[in-house]
Amino acid sequence: MLKILIRYIAIAIVLIAFLILARKLNWLPSWSDIFKSKPVKIENTPILVKEINELSQLTTVTAFDEVVADSFRVSQNNFSKILPLPMPVLASSVDRIVLVGKGRVTAGIDLKKIKDSDIHVEKDSISIKLPQPEIFDAILNPSDFETFTEEGEWTPEAVTLVKIKARQEMTDRVIQQGILNRAASKGRQVMLNFLTGTGFKKIHFE
């Protein structure tokens, strides 16, 4: 009886020693790795070019901002689907989604809008009418979003609406901070430097 017990203990010790050695030599994954879910990776699919557009956008200001957008709705909970309860408070729950987005808004002058009649040159002096500044892009890419809370089932279309709301809020805030005025003044400065470099002594912006 004692011999059998000693034999089992010896086998257990050898097994434990083998497992420890195998882990040390990286033959076995760590315990945390075993229970860690594997990251989902996308396949390498081709990229198709749909359009090529010619631009002349002088981006003079970029504003970086962080926005929070949320949405909520009252929905029937799963419990009420199984057991129809008379009390509406117990039968319903609030679904909520809160997204945090870190993006940027670019603004500047579209030089494509300069017409021949907007430029007047006389010897070494030039008069140029620059177009009004405008917002070019409000960039909030998928990697710029963080889901703070997602309670309940939200369809991709509903999440897209929340993201559009976040982008609109970011753009409005940036415009309120006077990004267009800064874009205009910086645009004039950039053009002034360029025109001075190209040999003009007197430069006038209309």
Next chain:
Amino acid sequence: MAEFVFFSASLRWRDPPWRIVPCFAHIWRAPPAAGRAKFHIQMLNCNMFPRILLVSILIFCCQACGKKNLEQKQEILAIKEMSDLATVEYVVTKIIRASDDKTWYKFGDRKILMSCKASLKAGIDFSKISESDISIFGKEISLQLPHARLLSLNIRPEDLKVEYQDIGLLRTEFSSQERDQLAAQAQKQIEGSAEALGILQTSENNAALFITNLLRQMGYEKVNVSFGTQSNQPHLN
């Protein structure tokens, strides 16, 4: 008749109200000297308490408004001035295909198929054109422009669509965060293949064309545009 007594005092802008309030009748500001704003204060020997109270309230209100404006200005994280001339935009599409069946303890698998449209903009940095890059001989001008680079990549939320999902009986649907993580991988793949799409070369061609036309409008008859020797690697700000 009220009796006037004149004196002048040197006060800091941030001095507490009790230093300046008790003797206000009329205030005018002299030009600042050595970082200090000088106030000339005219003192009136009469019962001024209601006016003093009114001026104190006004000062506190102004200070409060100043703080509020400062807080509003801090809302935006950063504003960066730049001089990038975007000369081309590529609109590209990509199918995002993923299968979540690698984790051994999750029974059943789930698959997703999404489509995305991205806009890539490339151009040149106008601020890198220095006077040494420009040479003028009468009506002939030569410019050396910096090489084009990728300026922005924009995947608008509405351009990302879930086309198909296959969710196993024991699995939950892909959450918003999981879908964003998959789209972020696609974003990286698009960014990485920007050069292979030829966007930088197209951008340089367009930049040369634009600058040539602009300088011809300004009266130059011959325009030579070349590009610098800096590395031609796509990178985003």
